[in-house]
Amino acid sequence: MxxxxxxxxxxxxxxxxxxxxxxxxxxxxxxxxxxxxxxxxxxxxxxxxxxxxxxxxxxxxxxxxxxxxxGEGGTAGAVEGEADSADESADDAGGAAIPDSDVEIVAARTGASEDDAREALEATDGDLAAAVEMLE
Structure with missing residues (x-):
């Protein structure tokens, strides 16, 4: 051909x-x-x-x-500083690492505090839409 x-x-x-x-x-x-x-x-x-x-x-x-x-120690390939913050978030969240960016998105969308947004994300296993729905 x-x-x-x-x-x-x-x-x-x-x-x-x-x-x-x-x-x-x-x-x-x-x-x-x-x-x-x-x-x-x-x-x-x-x-x-x-x-x-x-x-x-x-x-x-x-x-x-x-x-x-x-699910082992943060995300693979994360920049060193990001890995540290992801590990701290995982410790605060009882093992489930919720990215700060997700918390900020949910808080901004719903007007809730970042603590409430994080709790909603933890309750919905990190599902942004479900967390927003829970807080609205």
Whole structure:
């Protein structure tokens, strides 16, 4: 279809992609985290490509991930200062880490105090909509 020789010239492939409106970009990613309900897949040395086609962005991640169980000591890959505040929030919340940003969102939306917003988030397992509904 594209010619013989077992492959396609990379320059010709790039020209064809540009003609079809497909833009391919190599990203200089330091870390990629994929969160599932059971684990975090952490790629620390991944090669990441972003492809834009017809207004839709697709990311391709190539590398070997490290699997980390969910819910151990804050969030995987958090900046050091963020990890400390997440751990403090977890201690205050009895083990359930509620991000301060979520507390601020609920408090601003409902006019409740941050303490009330945090309690509502804890009662709803971090569900923003349910916490807002509870306080309204």
């Amino acid at each position: 594209f010619g013989g020789g077992g492959g396609l010239n990379p320059r010709k492939m790039k020209q064809m992609m540009e003609q079809m409106g497909i833009d391919l970009e190599e990203l200089d990613a330091e870390e990629v985290i994929i969160r599932t309900p059971d684990e975090d897949l952490v790629f620390t040395d991944a090669q990441v490509q972003k492809m834009d086609a017809q207004g839709q962005a697709t990311y391709q991640v190539v590398g070997s991930p490290e699997s980390r169980p969910r």
